[in-house]
Amino acid sequence: MQFQNTLAFAQQLDAQDELRSYRNEFHFPKWEGKQVIYFTGNSLGLQPKLAQSYVDGIMNDWKELGVEGHFHSDKPWWDYHERLAAPLAKIVGAHAEEVSVMNTLSVNLHLLLVSFYRPTKTRFKILCEEKAFPSDQYLLQSQVRFHGLDPKEAIVEVKKREGEHFWRTEDILSKIEELGDGLALVLIGGVNYYNGQVFDMESITKAGKAAGAMVGWDLAHAAGNIALELHDWDVDFAAWCSYKYMNSGPGNASGVFINKKHLGKDDIPRFEGWWGTKKETRFLMKPVFEPMATADAWQISNPPVLALAPYLASLQLFEAVGMDALIAKRNQIVAYLEFILHGIAQEVKGSFEIITPKERGCQLSVLLHGHGRPLFDYLMQHGVLADWREPNVIRLAPVPFYCSYEDIFRFGQILKDGILLQND
Structure with missing residues (x-):
């Protein structure tokens, strides 16, 4: 044109x-x-008009039903989060059981690294992009220190070439090959917050897996913005915030993806809580954790339904379009x-x-x-x-x-x- x-x-x-x-x-x-001319949906999306009615519905149920709203409201609170899984799965290219909504982005990345960053004496390196979003830098450094390692030794940053404003995929792939058996984890922002670059997630994931590493993605600037096929790319895990392109409201709940091959396992390292145990037996108050067979196993607490309501409202628009x-x-x-x-x-x-x-x-x-x-x-x-x-x-x-x-x-x-x- x-x-x-x-x-x-x-x-x-x-x-x-x-x-x-x-x-x-x-x-x-x-x-x-x-x-206004609103060009900051990459920071905070506008409020969907539908969001108010979804929040009001919960407030009204709370007023009329009290605690019974957990089971007897129009959208029962105890499984409210499950309504978000299927529409989110379409957006990120996943199976519904691979998706859950909980906590906030950096909290979820920390929880996911408990499961997917398991350094050994020889395989402990983490690969990320140069000058990743500060929160990602902080969480990687703190995770590495938690394992008794030195961030200067464990964290490897792929740099841009001199005089260029973007990363070259071949440089990332070359660095993965160079690290080889020493590489434990690849964790990169799928869309860079500063220059807006979309990384070749498929190629990078393939290379990371070939090296024997776990591969995860911070999709804060990607979810609801670009085409994603997390399951088909064989990504191990990913997380995203919901308040940018997803229009769910400031600081709102985060989505997570956990590849199907990691689900339903009792022995995977994971910080666990009541809401991740089997739904069928949750209220039997068993002393031993029995994980949900879905990504919900990583949930620790019951869902914050007042936060999820505007997210669900926004997802109805994504479903329609x-x-x-x-x-x-x-x-x-x-x-x-x-x-x-x-x-x-x-x-x-x-x-x-x-x-x-x-x-x-x-x-x-x-x-x-x-x-x-x-x-x-x-x-x-x-x-x-x-x-x-x-x-x-x-x-x-x-x-x-x-x-x-x-x-x-x-x-x-x-x-x-x-x-x-x-x-x-």
Whole structure:
């Protein structure tokens, strides 16, 4: 398609957009009485209008039924989390029994590493990407220290090449081969939070498994954003937050994937609690843990249903639309944003560059040259909610569920005006 940088063309694309009505299913913040241009779904997704009714339903059941809501409400609380497994499985490419929802992302990664990082005297290395999200760095360092190892010896970071803003898959595969029998775990963010790069998860997983390592993925920026086939790729485990592209609300519950081959085992190392024991005998209060035959075996406590309610509401929208349709629009709307940015870059030479490679999802990261935070502040002061990452990157994520092509055009005009104003 031949894009045009005009309002009429953007509105034409919106008129042709089969998902355009879903914009009305979300609440938008306002700026000067108008909806903001919201490009931070990679940080916190907008609230689905359906979420309030799901939360209100639980509040009403609590009011009317008290403790009996666990078993006699419209959506009984004791197995509320099970309603999320099937729709999530479609999104991440899994069997329903391989998926559960519990805790928050970093908590779940810690719990999963109890099971899947089992270092030995000779096989103890962990491979991750250079400058992973800080929480991942902290949890890997603390896990390594917990096992009495030195993070400087145990954690190996794959670096970008000099002068490049992205990782090369061949460098990751080469490092896996180099570590060989010493590699215990590969744990990488499936989509890098800073530059928006989508890693070749299939190839990296295959190489990691061939080396005899466990392979896991932090899918915080991937779930609900890109196509995933965790089961078919033979991933051992994965976890993701639900508040970015999944639109479940700030700091909300995390999803986990645990490959079927690891399920139903009594002898797997695991931190255990009451809610992971067999559902059929849970209330017999047996003294010995009997794991659920699903990923629910990793649950420790009963589900936080007030947190899960907006997540379930959002998943109903994913069920209605499907990932294929979301990805198709994502590809086009991000391409249109890229077109607009390239056009502005030609007009205001040297002001910025896009550092996101062609392997991408919703996000484009823009590296500023000579402007920095004041340009970002200008955008925010003119109704654009974008995201700033030190030292000089603006992250832009036009989420296909609720962003429009007109948003892209209007953003381009505001960005150009801000650069020209600061160049004066």
